[in-house]
Amino acid sequence: MSTTQLADQSDFKKLQLEVAELIVNALVLDDVTAAEIDFDAPLFGEGLGLDSIDALEIAFAISETYGFKLRSDDERNQEIFSCVRALSSHIAENRKT
Amino acid sequence: MYAADRKLFFSKDGVIDHKQFVTDLAALRAQLQAAGSICNLFQNRYQFALGIVAGLLNNQTIILPPSLAPEAIRSSIADAPAPVILSDNAEHDALAARLSFEAAQSEPAKNWDYATSLQANPTEIHVYSSGSTRQPKCNVKTWKMLRGGAAITDQILQELEVQPSEVGLLGTTPHGHMYGLEATIFATLGFGHATYRDTIFYPADLEAAIEAARACGISKLVLITSPAHLRFLEAAILAAPEIICVLSATAPFPQALAQKLAARDNLKVMEIYGSTETGSMALRQTAFEEAWSLSAGFELQKTPATCLAAAPHLPVPIALEDEIEQHPDGRFTLLGRAGDMVSVRGKRSRLAALNATLSEVAEISDGVFLHDKRSESDALAIAVVPLQGSSLSETEIRSLVRRHLLLHLDAAFVPKKLLFLPEIPRSATGKITRAITIDLLKKAGLHS
Incomplete structure (x- = not known):
């Protein structure tokens, strides 16, 4: 594994923690910390058990922090919101800030 | 009735006028001939509207489940005769026969004035709301x-x-x-x-x-x-x-x-x-x-x-x-x-229904929804007493409670705050006083 790949990996880990923190703060989840969130666990339904308004809340926080907007007609939405890891990859690809 | 070019639906793909609507309607009615009832899950409002009118004209009861959760769909069609699910989601194949939307061949339609004939049509449309029991209440509507x-x-x-x-x-x-x-x-x-x-x-x-x-x-x-x-x-x-x-x-x-x-x-x-x-x-x-x-x-x-x-x-x-x-x-x-109506983010449920759902969770000996009415959206938390001798950690119990509630309730009613107590201070009649509720909500950080 090259040094760049290693750096990328640690950057992505950092981003995932940052996204978990954004979720905890946006939704005021005080019985779970960012570090406790399983990056591969589903955000909706089981797992964190979020609802659709929570999705709006997260989308709002994402647009404020990373400078891009989510849209319903994106066919990958279900996948994007599936877990912290997927959401973080989407942010890494689309972030403007 | 509306003119043939009356705009009824629009999107980035253009306008659907009345003529297009009645044409697609005739096609969908024919496709649905064999259905006994229709569970309409179309997400696109045009397709959904076609499903409504087609079902009514075919005298097929239309079911609109309380949510898209498989459990909610399954129970809402449990007693329905020969249900066909209108949906573009292949995951719904597991629940009943499914029909996805196909654009119709443009044969000239015969029935233009569906609205007048539907005014006296008794075909039922089942719309759900939260009831006083755990099961959502079915409300029977007509056109x-x-x-x-x-x-x-x-x-x-x-x-x-x-x-x-x-x-x-x-x-x-x-x-x-x-x-x-x-x-x-x-x-x-x-x-x-x-x-x-x-x-x-x-x-x-x-x-x-x-x-x-x-x-x-x-x-x-x-x-x-x-x-x-x-x-x-x-x-x-x-x-x-x-x-x-x-x-x-x-x-x-x-x-x-x-x-x-x-x-x-x-x-x-x-x-x-x-x-x-x-x-x-x-x-x-x-x-x-x-x-x-x-x-x-x-x-x-x-x-x-x-x-x-x-x-x-x-x-x-x-x-x-x-x-x-x-x-x-x-x-x-x-x-x-x-009464005990709870309102969270515009959704309503009886407190008794929420508590009835909570009481079914294994691994807790007692549990209660803590509720405080607020003008915009109520404060809601849960207090539970783990079953004595339970080998599960608090994290495991929390996820068990959440999973059970999410299976049966709208996610809006599944609180993010969960308190663990050695016992719930109930009165002699089993009730929890207002003062105790407020006290526990304070503990959950939901009351100042």
């Missing part, structure tokens, strides 16, 4: 009842004094639930107002919808929404002069937000009062008034215990879930929710 509820939307549009061809409805609320069903689908089917096909959820969706409307020659837009969505859409609405009216369901709608929106030039801001049982029944301009005016035809009948709402399109008078004060001029003020 006449839902069209009657949509009359309020039509009335507001008439008062805007715009040409039908230049105005469109945009919906952010789910069309399988009462408010979105009446204010978008039935405003189109029953009154010919054009509705945007897709769902508006994120602010960027609103921008896309406005662009699509413009391309379809629709320059004036009415947003059918709810306070929970408005919080996020506010900035986009203020920046879009095309939106000339905001029609919000009550949750209630915070007056400060209503005033902020109403301060924009040429923006009318209305709030609609109603329930799944009554349909839309009253309206107010929240920015300027507190009292509600009844929709045409509605009448309130006060009884010692409750207040009944009656209307020509409702088969029987319906008891309201709110306590109200009537004024001599016919208007009324809402005093508060009756």
